[in-house]
Amino acid sequence: MENTIYIQMKHRMKLKKGAVIRLGDIAQLIVPDSLKHLHELQVLKNTKDVEKKFIVLDVMAVISKIKNRCPDADVQVIGPTEIIFEIEEKRKASPSIIFVLVWLLLFIGSGLAIMNFHEETSMQTMHQKIYWMMTGKINSNPYVVQIPYSFGLGLGMILFFNHLFKKRINEEPSPLEIEMFNYQQDLDQYVVLNKHKESTNYSDDH
Structure with a gap:
């Protein structure tokens, strides 16, 4: 002992x-x-x-x-x-440049995804019908419906990802964090299975 x-x-x-x-x-x-x-x-x-x-x-x-x-x-x-x-x-590029590039990529990509989704589901037509049901009038641009919907969409994204900038809303992990965790687990398992034979190549032999 x-x-x-x-x-x-x-x-x-x-x-x-x-x-x-x-x-x-x-x-x-x-x-x-x-x-x-x-x-x-x-x-x-x-x-x-x-x-x-x-x-x-x-x-x-x-x-x-x-x-x-x-x-x-x-x-x-x-x-x-x-x-x-x-x-x-x-790192060959400064963190600020990387942040800006990633932010632009995500902003443009998510914007296009949302617009394509709205186009496929005829969201504007749906907003026009909702406005007609609420007011009895036909309006091709029912901003009174579209503006709250846009704010609600952004709020929903914040709640979904459970983050407001760097601040976490609650302790529950977001779906994105869970997916990243699962990806990391799968990556680690892959690395271990494929690198096991090389595990001691760089260790001291004495």
Whole structure:
């Protein structure tokens, strides 16, 4: 029991090229006082010339490094058995330019999507009928219906995405966040299955 090490690895980390990763960086450890130095054990290096986007490090490689340092250690693994490192790329454009470009793309794309939807569903004709039902008059441009509808459409989008600029309306995740989470899970699973054979290529062999 004095040499028992409990290790719980993180699932994903971002990694800068050339960084040296230590055991304490990638996992939560419960170790005896005599083995506190294991927090500084190097588990990943030589990443300066990595050309790939992802590196997968398997827990078996981590255990092997721990055993090399402490042969009598009893390693108990809790949770994930591999960690995915995402290599951060240098940004060639400033964040503000990227934000403006993405904002313009989303604004134009969503605007076209809404207009095409309204055209296919004859929304203007529907507004004219609603105005006629409310007033008994025919109006080709019933702004009294169209303007509140436009504001309601925007409010509905805010409620749907559960965000007003950077402020979250409530703690419930939005459908977009759930889809992004599912996408990330599928991406991680794909990376693990396809990169498993390369998981220790960039780790220290000593």
